[in-house]
Amino acid sequence: MKISFLDLKKQINGFDKKIFNSIKKNIINSAFVGGKDLIDFQKKFSKYLNVKFCLGVANGTDALEIAIRSLSLKKNSEVIVPANTWISTAEAVINNNLNVKFVDIDETHNICIKDLKKKISKKTSAIIIVHLFGNPANINQIKKLSKNKSIKLIEDCAQSHGSEYNKKKTGTFGDISTFSFFPSKNLGCFGDGGCIVTNKKSLFLKAKKIANHGGLKKNNHLIVGRNSRLDNIQAGILNIKLNYLDKWINLREKQAKFYRYNLNGVGDIRFVKQIENSKSSNHLFVIKTSKRNELKEYLLRNGISTAIHYPSPLPELPVFRKKHKSYGIKMNATRWKNSIISLPIGEHMDTLKLKKVCLCIKSFFDA
Numbered sequence: 266m267k268i269s270f271l272d273l274k275k276q277i278n279g280f281d282k283k284i285f286n287s288i289k290k291n292i293i294n295s296a297f298v299g300g301k302d303l304i305d306f307q308k309k310f311s312k313y314l315n316v317k318f319c320l321g322v323a324n325g326t327d328a329l330e331i332a333i334r335s336l337s338l339k340k341n342s343e344v345i346v347p348a349n350t351w352i353s354t355a356e357a358v359i360n361n362n363l364n365v366k367f368v369d370i371d372e373t374h375n376i377c378i379k380d381l382k383k384k385i386s387k388k389t390s391a392i393i394i395v396h397l398f399g400n401p402a403n404i405n406q407i408k409k410l411s412k413n414k415s416i417k418l419i420e421d422c423a424q425s426h427g428s429e430y431n432k433k434k435t436g437t438f439g440d441i442s443t444f445s446f447f448p449s450k451n452l453g454c455f456g457d458g459g460c461i462v463t464n465k466k467s468l469f470l471k472a473k474k475i476a477n478h479g480g481l482k483k484n485n486h487l488i489v490g491r492n493s494r495l496d497n498i499q500a501g502i503l504n505i506k507l508n509y510l511d512k513w514i515n516l517r518e519k520q521a522k523f524y525r526y527n528l529n530g531v532g533d534i535r536f537v538k539q540i541e542n543s544k545s546s547n548h549l550f551v552i553k554t555s556k557r558n559e560l561k562e563y564l565l566r567n568g569i570s571t572a573i574h575y576p577s578p579l580p581e582l583p584v585f586r587k588k589h590k591s592y593g594i595k596m597n598a599t600r601w602k603n604s605i606i607s608l609p610i611g612e613h614m615d616t617l618k619l620k621k622v623c624l625c626i627k628s629f630f631d632a
């Protein structure tokens with residue numbers, strides 16, 4: 266039995282006809298850009314999160330870039346970004362002509378509060394909180410530290426659709442938040458997609474203007490904007506998939522519990538910590554072991570695919586190395602880069618497969 270890391274075809278088993286019909290409907294109606302499905306999705310996703318405004322855009326990277334620009338941050342200021350995240354989080358800062366300051370991660374693999382205290386300075390204009398792996402970051406502590414300092418908070422929820430902290434969804438705590446609907450995400454479309462959400466009307470309108478060639482009405486361009494749209498076909502797919510998101514998250518929670526129960530105490534395995542009163546969407550299930558490379562190879566030889574998120578912390582990447590490596594080298598994010606491994610999780614997994622992964626890991630450490 267081969268176990269893939271991901272199998273997106275499996276996710277739509279049982280409702281694939283609904284998806285095909287939605288695509289067909291939009292082709293027949295020539296409803297490609299803008300349209301009812303987009304309007305419905307924006308409303309439906311706002312309601313799901315309990316947030317006032319949602320703007321569909323072309324992908325999660327655009328969402329970050331546009332969200333940052335909408336905040337009109339001070340020229341030459343610094344935006345704090347966790348050292349372990351997907352590159353988009355930092356790219357979006359640079360593409361806004363702002364400076365990145367990397368902050369370390371702790372056992373939650375999210376922003377380390379202790380390091381954040383050291384990194385916040387007069388130059389800080391915003392913090393991007395990434396809920397990595399779907400695991401909510403310590404939002405309360407971050408809010409406390411940024412309070413009264415006019416520091417803006419951006420939540421990068423590309424991996425945390427449906428995650429909660431104190432029974433509130435991630436994406437509803439900051440000034441403005443962003444989502445990716447990349448196909449492999451817990452809520453993914455069949456191509457690229459993303460959105461920006463906020464409770465602030467002024468930010469919503471600014472973001473909308475930026476994403477729509479600088480205007481809110483056709484042929485009335487007020488600023489230099491760009492073109493970033495979530496198309497109607499993708500929105501139609503997301504409308505259908507959103508109905509299943511909570512079911513998928515519950516399934517992932519059960520799978521994560523299975524892993525934690527069965528791998529507890531095996532070899533030197535350590536789990537990612539969750540903060541109290543938080544619910545992870547378990548977008549990724551990551552463990553740490555000093556024998557990561559050997560384990561990865563062993564699992565592959567036994568037909569089990571795994572992944573690494575991410576092989577290099579951002580300060581070590583060639584693009585950032587020159588400026589950031591000196592302080593990045595002392596980080597947990599750097600120490601752990603050779604220990605982290607993501608195990609298969611999601612709708613394509615069943616108990617038999619989970620058991621096989623756990624047995625295989627145990628036999629690796631017993632050998």
Ligand SMILES: Cc1ncc(COP(=O)(O)O)c(C=O)c1O
Binds near residue numbers: 351421445
């Ligand atoms: C944390 C994080 N931020 C941003 C993005 C960017 O999203 P997209 O690929 O839709 O541009 C991703 C995508 O993987 C991500 O994981």
